[in-house]
Amino acid sequence: MSYTPYRLPVVSRIKSESLISMLKRGLRSDQRDLVSPRNITIEVGVIEKANGSALVKLGKTQVMVGVKIEPGRPFPDTPDEGVLQVNSELVPMASPVFEPGPPDENAIELARVIDRSLRDPKAIDLKSLVIRPGEKAWVLWVDVYVLDYDGNYFDASMLGVMAALMNTKLPEYEETESGELIVHRDKLATPLKLNKRVVLVTTAKIGDYIVVDPNLDEELIADARLILAFDEEGNIVGAQKSSIGGYTRSELSRAIEVSRKASQIYFKLLDQALQLGKQAG
Amino acid sequence: MSRVKQRPERFIDEMGRRLDGRLPDEMRPVDIKVGVLSNADGSALVSYGKTKVIAAVYGPREPPQRFAILPDRASLFVRYHMAPFSTEERKSPVPTRREIELSKVVREALEPVVLSELFPRTAIEVYIEVLQSDGGTRTASVTAASAALADAGIPMKGLVAGVAVGKVDGVVVLDINELEDNFGDADMPVAAAPDLGLITLFQLNGVMTVEEMQRGIDMALKVISDIVEKEKEALKGSIEVEAE
Amino acid sequence: MSSEKPQAPRKYLLAPGEVVEGLSENKGIYVFDYGGVKRATVLGLVEASQEEANYIPLKGFYFPREGDIVIGLVTSHGAANWFLDINSPYMGVLSVQDFFGVKQGGRVPDDPFSYLKIGDYVKAKIVAFDRTRDPVLTVQDKGLGRVVEGTVVTVKPVKVPRVIGKKGSMLEILRSSTGCDFFVAVNGRIHITCPNELLQEIAIMAIRMIEEQSHLAGLTRRIKEFIEEERKVRGV
Numbered sequence: 001m002s003y004t005p006y007r008l009p010v011v012s013r014i015k016s017e018s019l020i021s022m023l024k025r026g027l028r029s030d031q032r033d034l035v036s037p038r039n040i041t042i043e044v045g046v047i048e049k050a051n052g053s054a055l056v057k058l059g060k061t062q063v064m065v066g067v068k069i070e071p072g073r074p075f076p077d078t079p080d081e082g083v084l085q086v087n088s089e090l091v092p093m094a095s096p097v098f099e100p101g102p103p104d105e106n107a108i109e110l111a112r113v114i115d116r117s118l119r120d121p122k123a124i125d126l127k128s129l130v131i132r133p134g135e136k137a138w139v140l141w142v143d144v145y146v147l148d149y150d151g152n153y154f155d156a157s158m159l160g161v162m163a164a165l166m167n168t169k170l171p172e173y174e175e176t177e178s179g180e181l182i183v184h185r186d187k188l189a190t191p192l193k194l195n196k197r198v199v200l201v202t203t204a205k206i207g208d209y210i211v212v213d214p215n216l217d218e219e220l221i222a223d224a225r226l227i228l229a230f231d232e233e234g235n236i237v238g239a240q241k242s243s244i245g246g247y248t249r250s251e252l253s254r255a256i257e258v259s260r261k262a263s264q265i266y267f268k269l270l271d272q273a274l275q276l277g278k279q280a281g
Numbered sequence: 282m283s284r285v286k287q288r289p290e291r292f293i294d295e296m297g298r299r300l301d302g303r304l305p306d307e308m309r310p311v312d313i314k315v316g317v318l319s320n321a322d323g324s325a326l327v328s329y330g331k332t333k334v335i336a337a338v339y340g341p342r343e344p345p346q347r348f349a350i351l352p353d354r355a356s357l358f359v360r361y362h363m364a365p366f367s368t369e370e371r372k373s374p375v376p377t378r379r380e381i382e383l384s385k386v387v388r389e390a391l392e393p394v395v396l397s398e399l400f401p402r403t404a405i406e407v408y409i410e411v412l413q414s415d416g417g418t419r420t421a422s423v424t425a426a427s428a429a430l431a432d433a434g435i436p437m438k439g440l441v442a443g444v445a446v447g448k449v450d451g452v453v454v455l456d457i458n459e460l461e462d463n464f465g466d467a468d469m470p471v472a473a474a475p476d477l478g479l480i481t482l483f484q485l486n487g488v489m490t491v492e493e494m495q496r497g498i499d500m501a502l503k504v505i506s507d508i509v510e511k512e513k514e515a516l517k518g519s520i521e522v523e524a525e
Numbered sequence: 526m527s528s529e530k531p532q533a534p535r536k537y538l539l540a541p542g543e544v545v546e547g548l549s550e551n552k553g554i555y556v557f558d559y560g561g562v563k564r565a566t567v568l569g570l571v572e573a574s575q576e577e578a579n580y581i582p583l584k585g586f587y588f589p590r591e592g593d594i595v596i597g598l599v600t601s602h603g604a605a606n607w608f609l610d611i612n613s614p615y616m617g618v619l620s621v622q623d624f625f626g627v628k629q630g631g632r633v634p635d636d637p638f639s640y641l642k643i644g645d646y647v648k649a650k651i652v653a654f655d656r657t658r659d660p661v662l663t664v665q666d667k668g669l670g671r672v673v674e675g676t677v678v679t680v681k682p683v684k685v686p687r688v689i690g691k692k693g694s695m696l697e698i699l700r701s702s703t704g705c706d707f708f709v710a711v712n713g714r715i716h717i718t719c720p721n722e723l724l725q726e727i728a729i730m731a732i733r734m735i736e737e738q739s740h741l742a743g744l745t746r747r748i749k750e751f752i753e754e755e756r757k758v759r760g761v
Contacts, residue, residue, distance in 0.1 A: 437542065
């Protein structure tokens, strides 16, 4: 059962008025313009035991993504494909308002939006993960851990997932005569095959203004929030209006346009961050 | 042993008709009845073709969970759930991650229209059961919930209704059924309050160009107005006007 | 229908979100101003004549107002209060101090909760109700207090005007035809006191009939006929 959120932090009237008056001047509290995301840093390979991993910082929001590949069975309706499983946790350390317990509707929503945005455009080449059709295939466990929440864990998480996947290697394995699989977890061989890259772009509607990559204060005063997934050609590969507000037809058009432009910025920033990550590590 | 559905060869034939004979911009027959349950404060039974959904509303009343009380408005509690016999293969009644996400999405589709500020410290509960699933269950659920809320006399700024837009064989189609949903290229559920010009539910599963999305949104908004008219007819029809 | 008016008022139904024009009085929660346009918030009936329009909500519940006299059902109590179901989204609160008239010089006995028990009905007035707390009730007024005789019937609050009728006409028929006493509280609770049980049964049936047929023509006449017929059949 879903219920109206009751434990959200209160934004003081003074702060919300000052945020809105800054928006009128085309500025936000961290001196950004309305269409720019925050600073992004990405470290890959932060968890050696995982097949792939990344730590993303989008402003002060921090998300860690770990990818583990385990042997398993393909789904009956896709016998020639590997299996993608995305899970996410909004852990209590990340925010005073996250509670301990199994993933709540927000964590589930995050995982499912990421999953759909990878699955629908076939971003991951799942066919390359099959070992024996109908019987054996790799299961790709993607675990998204939001560690520090200052707004917009959607975009940060997807950047982390992309970076981790781009950095994921399948383990070496042998098949015995009896058909058993012996996995050499410490010998990581083939890189995971990706067909496409996808980013999530979140925009918040605050009065008449649409802002890209809202920080926590902006999320708390926003009337509505839209998350759009884009591939590099500008196709929309996922959408989720999340939050209790609504959009008029023209507001929705505007948000789509603004998000599309921002997706190109995100792809560029993703490349830059990965480059820097490679140089550093 | 699970029964696996086969992907249709084609979704649209040479005459431009879909698998069930409809044209791309054609809806399935929509039926709305209100006041179908005697205990609930409000209720509605809605079908879009074979998709059948029932919604019941209780409230405003004391919240079932005291921790969720809000001092300045009513809390909306929404449960979207699929009955075990509603799907092709029997589904376990235990709520799945999908039902948890859709409960949130449906609640967020209703929040903008319910005048919850009028009833602080109370709960308005909406219980939705999908009785038969043939595509578009969450949008039919929003329609049923809206009619049930109005049937309960809960003050609303306007009624909402929804429809799922899809894409098959490269063509944008309206009100997808289960086959088109499972094997098509996109599923874009939309819900809106036409009297207020407000879109309250919007998602995309699949791949679309920006132009296809914009076209799909316009197609959806047109039929949503018609569905809301049906809600109004059902509500007005439930009252016989004093003739004297 | 009176033939004195030059033009009969138009009657039509409005659904939530539809525009209401030319209202003569403030309808509170039933009308919402959205972008300068007034819209109905619940299903209602509009009676519009040339000069003015009246909007009557047809669906809804009892929303407490200060000054209303309600009949509440005691469902629980705390250390110093009884909590009453007043057929509304909110519980009514009746303090022990008020029940025993402490302000007026009364005294609280040792076992206050034996004087008003769970399951009892109470006629009370709402003295305070705002957004921050549940309605506060008092019984310190004429005719208020625990209901000791007769029975209480609950109808949907929106049906109350029909039970009373235009200028009290339905209520008058009920009283004169049954010989019973009726107190219709605005929260949909009706206190009925009858000379005997058979008449009480007939009175309850009549009220249920009004509730079910509230929007059909000629109801007042049919209720009168129904009661007379029932009295004949039952020999009372």
